[in-house]
Amino acid sequence: MTEPGTPTFDQIRLFLAVVETGSFGAAGRKLNRAVSVVSYGVGNLEDQLQIRLFDRVGTRKPTLTREGAAILAEVRALDHGIDALKAKVRGLLQGLEAELSIAVDVMLPSGVLARVLEDFRASFPTVALRLNVEALGAVTAKVLDGSANFAINGPLTVGRERLEVLAAGAVPLVPVAAPQHPLARPGPLSAGAAREHVQLVLTDRSPLTEGQDYAVHSPRTWRLADLGAKHALLRQGIGWGNMPVPMVEEDLADGRLVRLVLPEYGGEIYPLHAIYRSDTPPGPAGAWLLDRFVSALA
Structure with a gap:
């Protein structure tokens, strides 16, 4: 038995377009491709994988075979993964951070934290987040030692000479x-x-x-x-x-x-402050998140 081949991204997109639209013609219109190109691409994918993906006999529209239905979730995951990869690279090319590490004071209301981070996830889906919840001076320490890009901190008694400080409610x-x-x-x-x-x-x-x-x-x-x-x-x-x-x-x-x-x-x-090191200000995603915290707490 020979090993199945590796499909191309174009073949994956053609296959999913047929599944989503229900026909080769509709898939061609969606992708602005000729019907013959769609049919040829799907055929090549079937040859690569050594299985039939669609039943084309005795029906006006192609229907998934048992094998086609079995691999559909994996194909969609590949498609999503490629989109996620392109989005992350696009963000990096635009100067967007790949990951943010933030520290928040334990006194920060959990409802505010959840709402702000939900907005952040929706606005910056490609940016990974590392959240540290600390108390008192441990919050400031995370920013001063560089392990957090910024923090929402309580009463600030040390480190002011190295920090930018914004009032963020109480x-x-x-x-x-x-x-x-x-x-x-x-x-x-x-x-x-x-x-x-x-x-x-x-x-x-x-x-x-x-x-x-x-x-x-x-x-x-x-x-x-x-x-x-x-x-x-x-x-x-x-x-x-x-x-x-x-x-x-x-x-x-x-x-x-x-x-x-x-x-x-x-x-x-209990006063709250947004703080970050003067020599390493947040990037685009970090600045957006910091501003959203300040607005939500004001």
Whole structure:
């Protein structure tokens, strides 16, 4: 048994045109080719593959044979792959990035992140994306060491001399606890009551801001590197802590968490910034994505 030959791109396109239009004549009109050219090209493809693709006997229109139907998905995948290859090369020739690496602060609302990235996927289907979700100084570190093209960062305390910085809105933080927590009980709290209970604090995985505290009001702390874990512990009644409103608004509405009314602290605004290194500004796709984040958060 001899091995099947390798079809050409033109043969693949002719075959798919006949499948999609239902006839050699319609395929010719679609591709602006003579019917004889379409028929000849499909015939050559059948010879290459050593199988019959269409049943042309006893019917006014060609119908796929069992073998033709069996390979249709693979042929379409080849066609799609060639289109994707051409689109990527076209983008590279136009200066479009092949891949983007971005870092975002864990406080960035997930709804905003999802909407912006969905728009990006639709607008730049050939650009691969690497997403890093970090906290505090670890976000800045990704940009400074070049592992992220740009970032949506929280409070910026280091690296400003090497960075371009754009304001990108803010996220409100509020102190919360589970309804069974002592600080959530009805009635006014005395000043300093929060200091008597464990505060869950998001810690920094980066040496850039190691040792710096943000909105810590209790000497008794549990430090976590993951905001999702902090959220789960708060709902379990283990300590109190600050959380971004978009992440806990459903919990507050359903009573799974309670917003605390502390005499000395009522919450704060967590500023967000878009940052990139001054010596390596984003390319076309990166600049588009950065601008879309800033607009969505403004």
